[in-house]
Amino acid sequence: MRETTPKQDLFRGIWKENPVLIQMLGLCPALAVTNTVENSLAMGVATFFVLLGSSLSVSLLKKFIPGEVRISTYIMIIATFVTVADMSLEAMVPVVHKKLGAFIALIVVNCMILGRQEAFASKRPVGRALLDAVGVGTGFMIAMVMMGGVREILGMGSFLNIPLFGDNYEPWVVMILPAGGFLTLGFWLLGLNWWAERKKQRQKVLAARESSERRAA
Amino acid sequence: MGDLIWILISTVLVNNFTLAYFLGLCPFMGVSARVETALRMGMANIFVLTITSICAWLLNTFLLDHAPYLRVISFIVVIASLVQIVEMVIKKVSPALFKQLGIYLPLITTNCAILGLAIFQTNKEYDFFQGLFFAIGAGLGLTLALVLMASIREDAERAQVPKIAQGMALVLIIAGSLSMAFMGFAGLGSAS
Numbered sequence: 001m002r003e004t005t006p007k008q009d010l011f012r013g014i015w016k017e018n019p020v021l022i023q024m025l026g027l028c029p030a031l032a033v034t035n036t037v038e039n040s041l042a043m044g045v046a047t048f049f050v051l052l053g054s055s056l057s058v059s060l061l062k063k064f065i066p067g068e069v070r071i072s073t074y075i076m077i078i079a080t081f082v083t084v085a086d087m088s089l090e091a092m093v094p095v096v097h098k099k100l101g102a103f104i105a106l107i108v109v110n111c112m113i114l115g116r117q118e119a120f121a122s123k124r125p126v127g128r129a130l131l132d133a134v135g136v137g138t139g140f141m142i143a144m145v146m147m148g149g150v151r152e153i154l155g156m157g158s159f160l161n162i163p164l165f166g167d168n169y170e171p172w173v174v175m176i177l178p179a180g181g182f183l184t185l186g187f188w189l190l191g192l193n194w195w196a197e198r199k200k201q202r203q204k205v206l207a208a209r210e211s212s213e214r215r216a217a
Numbered sequence: 218m219g220d221l222i223w224i225l226i227s228t229v230l231v232n233n234f235t236l237a238y239f240l241g242l243c244p245f246m247g248v249s250a251r252v253e254t255a256l257r258m259g260m261a262n263i264f265v266l267t268i269t270s271i272c273a274w275l276l277n278t279f280l281l282d283h284a285p286y287l288r289v290i291s292f293i294v295v296i297a298s299l300v301q302i303v304e305m306v307i308k309k310v311s312p313a314l315f316k317q318l319g320i321y322l323p324l325i326t327t328n329c330a331i332l333g334l335a336i337f338q339t340n341k342e343y344d345f346f347q348g349l350f351f352a353i354g355a356g357l358g359l360t361l362a363l364v365l366m367a368s369i370r371e372d373a374e375r376a377q378v379p380k381i382a383q384g385m386a387l388v389l390i391i392a393g394s395l396s397m398a399f400m401g402f403a404g405l406g407s408a409s
Contacts, residue, residue, distance in 0.1 A: 024246070024385055028329045032239040072297065079290040087286070102336040105289050109329040111243065178237045179400060182393030189386035197381055 009128050013135030019112040020143035020185075021192060026112035030140075030147055031181035033103050037160045040148030042096045044141035046085045046104060051113050051140075052133045053081040055121040059129035062122050074117040075108065082107045112140065150184050151175045221350045224343075228354030230402040234330055235362040236395055241330035245363060246388055248321075255367035259360025261321040263353065266334055268303060269296050270352035273335035274345050292335045300325070330359060365395060 004012075019025045029047065034040045057077050058065070065073045086104045089097040097104070107113070116136055121129040152158060155175030157165045174180050234240045241262070248258045272295050281288055304322045308315045325331060334355055338348045369391050378387055 027242045027246070028239050031242070072294070075293055075297075076290060079293055083286055083289050086289070102333060102340060105336050106240075106329050106333055108289055108293060109332050174397065174400075177396075177400060178239065179393050179396035181239065182389050182396055186386050186389030186393055189389065190381055193381035193386060 006128060006131055010131040010135045013132065013137075013139040014142065015139065018139040018143055019136055020140060021146075021188065023112075025115060026110045026140060027185075028106060029103055029110060030143060031178075031185060033100050034144055034147035034151055034181060034184075035155065035176040036152045037145060037148040038096065039099055040144040041141070042089065042093065043100060043103070044137075044144040046089060046100075047107055047110065047113070047140055048137035049085050050078060050081040050107050051116060051137045052130065053084075054078045054113060054117060055129045055133035056126065057081075058117045058121040059124060059126045065122070070122065071114070071118070074114055074122075078113055078117070079108045112136065146188060147181070147184055150188075151180055155180060221346060224347055224350045225354040225357075226405070228351055229358040229361065230399065231405050233358040233362055233399055234333070234355045235359055236392070236399045238333065240333040241328055241359050243328060244321075244325070245359075245366060245392070246385070249363055249366040249388075250370055252364060252367045252371060255363040256360065257317055258321050259356070259363050260317070261325055262328075262330065262359045263356030265300055265322065265325045265331060266352040266356040266359075267349065268299060269331050269334055270338060270348040271345075272296055272299055273338055274343075274348050277339055288336075288339070289332075292332060296331060296335065330355065362395070366392065369395075 013019065017023060020027065020030045026047070029043050033043045054074070054077050058074060061073075061077075082105060085107070086097075089100070089104060116132065120132050124132070149159065152160075153164060154172045157163060157169040157171050172180075175184065228234070232238065235242065235245050244258050244262070248254050273292060276288075276291055276295060281291065300322055304315075334352055338351055341351075343351055366388075370388070373387065373391070382390075
């Protein structure tokens, strides 16, 4: 097991090991409910809550969970928190709850959450598990807003229901339809790959220049 | 009867589980590199979805009226254990079939298409036969999407893809185009 510092636990999930954009986990909600920023945020908050609750419980209970049935136990714990989130959303924001529909219950099978329990929370002390959950949950939320932002701006010409472009804007309806979800994530990945590739090229050029300078000196 | 056939067509084409609801994305991305594996995965999915539909109907009819807050938990637990039992039975009764489907069954149990089917079926208040046709339609739809994706990817392997587009980015953009093509079926209307 690789040792990490608390700071790493908190920050790596946010960008460097972002669950959606880098690890490609939890794609189902990231594509299905990101047609507006509002929905993306609601899904992000619900998932964050479930992840935090499950990581806390699993980390606290790790001594009592037998190894053979650990996965089923994690799923039961996750399902409990999902039920809580589902009912709370229904009570507090019924409109959003109706839009998200079955996808709230489907947080149970979000492999990102189960993955964190198996890989991290079940082996670390409570504090670390919470830091990790906060980091990964925030990373997930950032990815959700990146998806929802692009899709709402292009598909409806607004951001958080605030119109951006005036009346003459012709919305790209495809962006709020299912196809738009696949395309948006595809193009985000293209962009991120391009950025990483460019950074690598630059470092190569810099290294080459440095070594030639050293040779000249 | 017309109602049942309509549910079948609508779930295969118009509301395709993968391309319109994003359910079952893990196998869609993971095992769609070869047509043959994709087909087997699809078959295993049809099988598990049918069992799930029956389970969900039984639970909804006989148990969950009294305790709706246990829905998510009981669906997951019952479906997972039943698939496990069925897997053991198949292994005993027909080793050949087990060889074909076996490795996929445990993977599928935690797939969102399975829980998704159970929940959609509940929300739509389908009766036993409607649920059964819904499940078969969903399975056929998944298989169709998987096989289409696998055939495109087999061809894409021979193409010159720019470095930044290799891997997931390409798969997602292909999926986007497929999903757009399936939008054409929306003209058929949708089941209530």
